[in-house]
Amino acid sequence: MSQSIFEMRAVIKRYGVGVTRIEALHIVELDAAAGGVMVLAGPSGSGKSTLLHLIGGMDRANSGELYVAGNSLHSLSTAELTVFRRHKVGFVFQAFNLMPNLTALENVMLAAEFAGLSSKEAKHRASALLERVGLTKRADHRPGQLSGGEQQRVAIARALVNRPALVIADEPTGNLDSKTGAAIIELLTSLKGEQSVIIASHDERIAAAADRVIHLADGRIERDEVPGGAPQKASV
Amino acid sequence: MPIQRFLFRYAWRNLWRVPGRTLLVLALTGPVFLSLLLMLANSDALEGQIDRLESETATLIQLRGRSTFGHINQAGGLNKLMPASIESALVRLPHVIRVEPYLVAIEPIAGYYMTLHIGVRPGDAQRLATHGEVGGVDLVAGRNFTSADDGDDVALLGLDYARKMGITLDNFRPGESMFIKDVLRDGEPGVIKVGTRSIGGRPFRIVGLFSSGYSFGDNQMFLPYRTFQRHYGAEGRVSKFFLRVDKAVNVDTVTAAIRNQFPELDIITRADGARFISSALGTMRRIGRIWLGATVLLAGAMVLFAMLLAADERIRELGTLKAVGASTPNLAILLISESMLLAGLGATLGGTLYAFFGEIIGRSFFKATFGVYLPGQYGDSLLDNMLVSYSLSPGLVIVLVIATTLVGGLGSLYALYKVHRLSPVEALRS
Structure with a gap:
């Protein structure tokens, strides 16, 4: 039995207060094996991003237990969550979220410098990753000088620079054309084995390339399936 | 980092x-x-x-004739001033390390302006007739008095006074002459017309210009002590004495001694004179x-x-x-x-x-x-x-x-x- 990258039990996330309070997510139980590619699918408002944010340590659940890469996130302090995000998770956003005043190389280096790497080591790692994503020649360009696909590849390089156990991507192809999106899907799925990857997406091509697809609806798991195989678990 | x-x-x-x-x-x-x-x-x-102000005034005592400002040409004239002869007694007072006699005359000039002419010994502090306790003025052009000047018709002029005479820092030439009406000997108020330098009286050589700290101070003029005495006929009289005491804590002792010996004098110490400034x-x-x-x-x-x-x-x-x-x-x-x-x-x-x-x-x-x-x-x-x-x-x-x-x-x-x-x-x- 493979080791889990995350496990969650009875996790509930609510937003708002009083009469406006809504339950955005309610997961009775969910886990994922390390090294795989998991896709969170579902319509807008189904809880995909909320689940990603909880797993990524960017937000806290109101109740329940959540273990990610050996850390019990429900009991970490704010500062410990920062350290967790820095070393254990790499984020890829739909809108790329690169720093506009930094070059591609500096954007990748930034995350490494936050993790305490020396400038030399950070630059070495960033250069190697930009080469891996095919952007060596664009290393000194700023985001505004790069295409959407190139920006997303820089964002993926940034997510990988601290060699995290888990890469989380929220609609990574949402702002890209179909051809560019396909290249990004290929890049993300190529991480399989090295890193665990969790992607929230509407893109069926991503679901097809995943090891496992969790369908969410109204904050609950509706279906848990392996593409090409039978559903593994009933919705809760 | x-x-x-x-x-x-x-x-x-x-x-x-x-x-x-x-x-x-x-x-x-x-x-x-x-x-x-x-x-x-x-x-x-x-x-x-x-x-x-504080360092100059802490150990300074000013003496004046009772209820006078010490002007030699004020109502009551020279008789209200102190006799110069008391200087020797003042010098002998315990804790007194220096005594400086001082003469002053007030002079109207054109319009409503007033100037003050002051006689001091060369080497003594050139104190303004107003706020003189602050101490000497700053010489900004020319030279100061020397002992050889005492009795000569030389003067140090304040910048504003000089300006009214058409003298500025730019055009000033040391030794330039200026005429001042001989007030007392002519028996009429002296009038110096602003902008002219030749209205009767005695010519003085302006050897230096000074800056004081404020406008009225700069409308004053210093003459050597003997020159002043001769010019105004003030021999044997003193407008003010400035006494320097060795330490500030001894000022009260000296003041008491003066009050005892010379009850007719007004005594102005730092607390009286400098507080306002x-x-x-x-x-x-x-x-x-x-x-x-x-x-x-x-x-x-x-x-x-x-x-x-x-x-x-x-x-x-x-x-x-x-x-x-x-x-x-x-x-x-x-x-x-x-x-x-x-x-x-x-x-x-x-x-x-x-x-x-x-x-x-x-x-x-x-x-x-x-x-x-x-x-x-x-x-x-x-x-x-x-x-x-x-x-x-x-x-x-x-x-x-x-x-x-x-x-x-x-x-x-x-x-x-x-x-x-x-x-x-x-x-x-x-």
Whole structure:
């Protein structure tokens, strides 16, 4: 039995207060094996991003237990969550979220410098990753000088620079054309084995390339399936 | 410290994301820092005046005939003045280390102006007839009296007095002659027409020009003691005696001894004479300090506003930085760096303006600030006469650095508050 990258039990996330309070997510139980590619699918408002944010340590659940890469996130302090995000998770956003005043190389280096790497080591790692994503020649360009696909590849390089156990991507192809999106899907799925990857997406091509697809609806798991195989678990 | 260097570079670039706003903030904060420097330069000069006043007056006793100001040509004339013969008794008093006799005449000149002519021994302090306890004036051109001048028709002229005679620092030639009506011998009020130098009387050679600290002081003239006596027929009489006591704690003892020996004299000590000036200058010192605080707050508010806009505009970006591993201290370093750089640029601009234009606008600034609170006779010439230096001294640079730190710190407060409360998820949703 493979080791889990995350496990969650009875996790509930609510937003708002009083009469406006809504339950955005309610997961009775969910886990994922390390090294795989998991896709969170579902319509807008189904809880995909909320689940990603909880797993990524960017937000806290109101109740329940959540273990990610050996850390019990429900009991970490704010500062410990920062350290967790820095070393254990790499984020890829739909809108790329690169720093506009930094070059591609500096954007990748930034995350490494936050993790305490020396400038030399950070630059070495960033250069190697930009080469891996095919952007060596664009290393000194700023985001505004790069295409959407190139920006997303820089964002993926940034997510990988601290060699995290888990890469989380929220609609990574949402702002890209179909051809560019396909290249990004290929890049993300190529991480399989090295890193665990969790992607929230509407893109069926991503679901097809995943090891496992969790369908969410109204904050609950509706279906848990392996593409090409039978559903593994009933919705809760 | 790689991350700090990285964040500092990033902060510098962020400053120029909206160049118009940064330039506007600099255009507003630069003059504020300039005003800070001007106020400091003027305050330093005022502090000097206060220090001089205090050190000069603490051990000084002034004696005058009962209920007189000591003018030889006042009502009652010479008879109301002190006899010169008491000098030998004063010199013998315990703790008295120096006695300086002093003669003064008041002279009307054209219009409603008055001047004061003063006789002092060469080598004695050239005290103004008004606020003389402050001490000697500053010689700004020519030379001072020597012992050889005593009895000669030579004079030291205040700058304003000289100006009325058409003499300025630019056209002054030492030894230039000036005519003064022989007041007492002619038996009529002396009148010197402003702008002319040849209205009867005796010619005096102006050997030097002095600056005093205020307008009325600069309308006075010093003559050697014997010259004055001869000119005004004041032999054997003294308007005032200035006694220097060895230590401030002995002033009361000396005062008691004088009161005992010469009960007919008025005794003026620091507590009586200098309190007014000290209080006036002290008020200005407080104004200066309030100004310093106000400039820091004003510049801080400007930087704060700019940082407030920057933090609000970049909230998503700050959230992303948190998401990829920036701690709150990391973001604080970034924002404080931006705020400090903005304040530092404003201070640099203010310092540059000060270095190039401080001399030119310092006078106007003085009049617009301290001048408002000064009595009329001080307003126009106090700054000239204090000879304020508007050079960017190391001390001013240090104050500028401290002010920059305060302004930068103050300016970053809102952004720091924002970052402290920032949830990466909420920031990314914004």
